[in-house]
Amino acid sequence: MSSVTYHKLAGQSVRFYALLLLLASMLGGGLFSAWQMEHHGHIITGMNNHIVWGMPHIFAIFLILAASGVLNVASVSVIFGKEIYKPLSRLSGLLAISLLIGGLSILVLDLGRPDRLIVAMTHYNFTSIFTWNILLYNGFIAIVLVYLWFMMERRMQPYYPLAGKIAFVWRLVLTTGTGSIFGFLIAREPYGTALLAPLFIALSLVFGKAVFLLILMSSCYGGQRELNQRVIIRLKNLLAMFSVTALYLVVVYFLTFAYFEEQRGVVRFFLFEGGVYTALFWLGQIGLGVLLPLFLLYHPRLGQQLRVITLASVCIVVGGLIQLYVLIIGGQAFPLDTFSGMQVLSSSFGDGQVHAYSPSLWELSLGAGGVALALLIALLAMRIFDILPACVSEEQIPTF
Amino acid sequence: MKLGLVIDLDVCVGCHACAVACKQWNTSGTLGALTDYAPYGRNPSGVWFNRIRHYEVGDFPHNKTVNMPLSCMHCEDAECVNVCPTGASYKRKEDGIVLIDQDKCMGCNYCAWACPYGARELDRAEGTMKKCTLCIDRIYDQYLPPEERQPACVLTCPAHARHFGDFDNPLSKVSQLVRERGGTTLMPELGYQPTNHYLPPRPTRPIDTSAEKQTSLMHKVKEWVNKLITT
Numbered sequence: 001m002s003s004v005t006y007h008k009l010a011g012q013s014v015r016f017y018a019l020l021l022l023l024a025s026m027l028g029g030g031l032f033s034a035w036q037m038e039h040h041g042h043i044i045t046g047m048n049n050h051i052v053w054g055m056p057h058i059f060a061i062f063l064i065l066a067a068s069g070v071l072n073v074a075s076v077s078v079i080f081g082k083e084i085y086k087p088l089s090r091l092s093g094l095l096a097i098s099l100l101i102g103g104l105s106i107l108v109l110d111l112g113r114p115d116r117l118i119v120a121m122t123h124y125n126f127t128s129i130f131t132w133n134i135l136l137y138n139g140f141i142a143i144v145l146v147y148l149w150f151m152m153e154r155r156m157q158p159y160y161p162l163a164g165k166i167a168f169v170w171r172l173v174l175t176t177g178t179g180s181i182f183g184f185l186i187a188r189e190p191y192g193t194a195l196l197a198p199l200f201i202a203l204s205l206v207f208g209k210a211v212f213l214l215i216l217m218s219s220c221y222g223g224q225r226e227l228n229q230r231v232i233i234r235l236k237n238l239l240a241m242f243s244v245t246a247l248y249l250v251v252v253y254f255l256t257f258a259y260f261e262e263q264r265g266v267v268r269f270f271l272f273e274g275g276v277y278t279a280l281f282w283l284g285q286i287g288l289g290v291l292l293p294l295f296l297l298y299h300p301r302l303g304q305q306l307r308v309i310t311l312a313s314v315c316i317v318v319g320g321l322i323q324l325y326v327l328i329i330g331g332q333a334f335p336l337d338t339f340s341g342m343q344v345l346s347s348s349f350g351d352g353q354v355h356a357y358s359p360s361l362w363e364l365s366l367g368a369g370g371v372a373l374a375l376l377i378a379l380l381a382m383r384i385f386d387i388l389p390a391c392v393s394e395e396q397i398p399t400f
Numbered sequence: 401m402k403l404g405l406v407i408d409l410d411v412c413v414g415c416h417a418c419a420v421a422c423k424q425w426n427t428s429g430t431l432g433a434l435t436d437y438a439p440y441g442r443n444p445s446g447v448w449f450n451r452i453r454h455y456e457v458g459d460f461p462h463n464k465t466v467n468m469p470l471s472c473m474h475c476e477d478a479e480c481v482n483v484c485p486t487g488a489s490y491k492r493k494e495d496g497i498v499l500i501d502q503d504k505c506m507g508c509n510y511c512a513w514a515c516p517y518g519a520r521e522l523d524r525a526e527g528t529m530k531k532c533t534l535c536i537d538r539i540y541d542q543y544l545p546p547e548e549r550q551p552a553c554v555l556t557c558p559a560h561a562r563h564f565g566d567f568d569n570p571l572s573k574v575s576q577l578v579r580e581r582g583g584t585t586l587m588p589e590l591g592y593q594p595t596n597h598y599l600p601p602r603p604t605r606p607i608d609t610s611a612e613k614q615t616s617l618m619h620k621v622k623e624w625v626n627k628l629i630t631t
Contacts, residue, residue: 042524112507112527130485187516
């Protein structure tokens with residue numbers, strides 16, 4: 001066994017500064033959008049009384065799920081003893097923190113009153129799953145920070161596996177909590193099922209793995225570090241397996257709704273009659289987000305090429321965003337069935353019709369700003385701390 | 401006490417007077433302005449505590465239009481209160497009214513997800529959630545004559561379709577109406593136990609549409625005149 005050498009990103013190249021500038025610009029755009037929304041109110045967004053969570057939440061929930069899933073690389077090494085992933089654990093931990101901070105920043109800045117974040121931190125209603133999530137998110141950042149410290153501090157090495165195990169359990173609970181934000185809602189038909197918790201866990205594994213692969217490959221490429229293809233192949237095999245698992249749970253989700261007569265409207269809406277949501281489901285979520293990546297990843301020749309794996313990961317990320325859009329925006333657009341058996345003649349509240357939503361530029365910019373913040377934190381941390389291994393190879397199994 | 405409303409769907413004519421009165425009172429009330437968005441624009445909109453729906457029930461000729469005012473139900477087991485992360489939404493123990501502490505609400509919108517009636521609206525200018533207060537600032541106002549200590553919507557209803565009172569008191573008007581007219585709550589299957597009740601429309605008398613031949617003398621005269629004119 002050889003010891004792993006970690007190095008900072010050199011950060012001297014034009015590409016590094018160009019990326020820094022790009023991310024800073026996106027972050028600036030996001031902050032400007034947040035200021036606009038604070039100044040003019042949510043009236044400038046596409047959100048309304050029916051679609052109360054819009055595009056910023058799609059980005060935020062994606063980042064939160066990815067944050068949980070990205071830690072899986074570190075967990076695989078510490079929980080399942082796959083030493084091959086140990087050199088990547090630091091990057092895994094760092095991304096878990098940065099992605100979560102990016103996601104939470106979007107959530108906070110999208111609040112009606114973001115200045116009252118202090119209220120959320122000082123007043124807790126423990127019957128609310130939202131409150132539990134606030135504690136879970138904050139706890140996750142603290143635990144992964146400690147985990148990262150134990151990984152990087154030689155004196156704390158004996159406690160490193162314990163921290164890893166706690167982080168693993170915590171992230172499972174965290175993603176369960178995120179899924180339960182929707183799973184505990186019985187007022188809206190497309191939700192209110194315990195299945196959303198395992199579905200979100202599976203999605204977190206998919207999103208996290210895809211994001212991790214993209215960042216690992218781009219940082220090794222940008223930092224001109226050796227990247228053993230076999231490690232990437234192992235990771236992409238995991239990605240494909242998680243993707244199949246998530247697809248299976250989506251199928252079970254719809255089968256559950258199809259089983260109950262009064263809930264079949266949900267299945268009809270998403271799969272057949274939902275207009276833009278149906279199109280997005282089949283073309284975006286299933287086609288682009290699952291089938292195309294699976295074809296690319298499992299193809300005997302294409303699946304071995306780094307560029308194709310990169311393309312598949314990008315498809316999964318875009319498809320994942322579309323999946324969350326379909327689930328969250330589509331779920332709100334699905335009309336509330338307040339008066340069964342009655343035909344709506346007119347309503348000043350738009351009852352009985354699929355609610356319209358078109359995201360505004362401010363929302364998109366805020367979401368992109370959160371992504372930029374997450375990447376900026378990761379990039380700067382890789383520049384300041386010894387996060388990335390000097391080379392990522394299968395033979396290099398660390399000893400401390 | 402369990403204060404709430406009874407709405408008589410048989411009497412409600414869907415005139416929207418209750419919604420307008422609610423808007424007027426609460427805009428000038430202690431809660432502060434209920435924001436209007438582009439009030440003089442092409443599509444004026446704004447925050448409303450009370451909205452009216454118009455439904456068609458049954459098939460012709462046995463159909464009927466039902467006008468349904470809908471505001472916060474002040475549920476016994478209010479899910480909006482349960483899900484509020486900061487505790488800004490709360491249910492008063494003394495009278496059961498569900499309120500929002502405007503100083504604690506951070507506008508996360510999660511309560512709007514939880515309410516199956518769509519009775520909560522984010523004030524998109526102020527950034528906080530708004531909902532029916534049951535005119536709490538007038539029902540306890542000692543400076544008002546006792547008969548005026550009722551929600552604005554109840555006082556203004558021209559058809560007397562809205563009634564306000566204590567559901568805990570079996571002798572109150574609202575309890576009697578619910579008892580005698582078979583008042584029901586909306587979506588009871590969810591288990592939120594709404595306080596507000598609706599009195600169902602009385603059965604409609606079907607419109608006779610059978611092609612029955614009219615044989616009166618007057619009818620025969622009319623037919624003869626018609627024939628004379630048209631030929």
